[in-house]
Amino acid sequence: MDAIERDRTRLVRDSIDRFIRMMRLHHRIVERRVEGCGVHHSQHRLLMKISFLGRSASQKALAEAMEVSPACVARMLKGLEAAGYVKKAEGADGRCNEISLLPAGQRVVEDSQALFRQIGEEMFEGISGAEIEAMGRTLEKLLINLSNMEKRDAEPVARSEGDDRR
Numbered sequence: 001m002d003a004i005e006r007d008r009t010r011l012v013r014d015s016i017d018r019f020i021r022m023m024r025l026h027h028r029i030v031e032r033r034v035e036g037c038g039v040h041h042s043q044h045r046l047l048m049k050i051s052f053l054g055r056s057a058s059q060k061a062l063a064e065a066m067e068v069s070p071a072c073v074a075r076m077l078k079g080l081e082a083a084g085y086v087k088k089a090e091g092a093d094g095r096c097n098e099i100s101l102l103p104a105g106q107r108v109v110e111d112s113q114a115l116f117r118q119i120g121e122e123m124f125e126g127i128s129g130a131e132i133e134a135m136g137r138t139l140e141k142l143l144i145n146l147s148n149m150e151k152r153d154a155e156p157v158a159r160s161e162g163d164d165r166r
Contacts, residue, residue, distance in 0.1 A: 085105035
């Protein structure tokens with residue numbers, strides 16, 4: 001490995017390390033600031049997804065959006081429904097639950113959106129719009145690369161001819 005490759009390897013490693021540290025710190029700040037909302041952080045995240053998806057949010061769509069199992073969503077919804085944050089209704093097809101926010105859930109979402117705006121403003125203080133745009137483009141490229149890696153990792157390994165291992 002030559003000096004240029006070593007420098008790139010170091011830059012990549014240092015960038016990943018900074019990104020991980022930043023995400024952990026951001027997570028801790030968000031967790032601390034939404035603590036007073038009255039819901040567990042996973043329930044909080046679910047309320048935000050329901051708001052984002054709108055009135056027609058189904059348990060299946062929520063599970064997909066949150067990248068968790070439908071059973072996990074069902075457990076969280078049970079607690080949120082009992083506490084008066086959400087309402088489940090039978091869907092138009094008679095099978096799919098439609099999840100909607102009740103006024104208490106909507107208040108949590110609105111308070112949280114204000115908190116997130118404040119955190120974002122503080123986090124990006126001193127960073128220009130052009131820098132934010134460039135970072136966004138870079139992050140999108142990283143997401144595409146990681147998504148492609150995940151797809152390749154999920155593909156079955158092709159067997160070569162004569163390989164009769166089962």
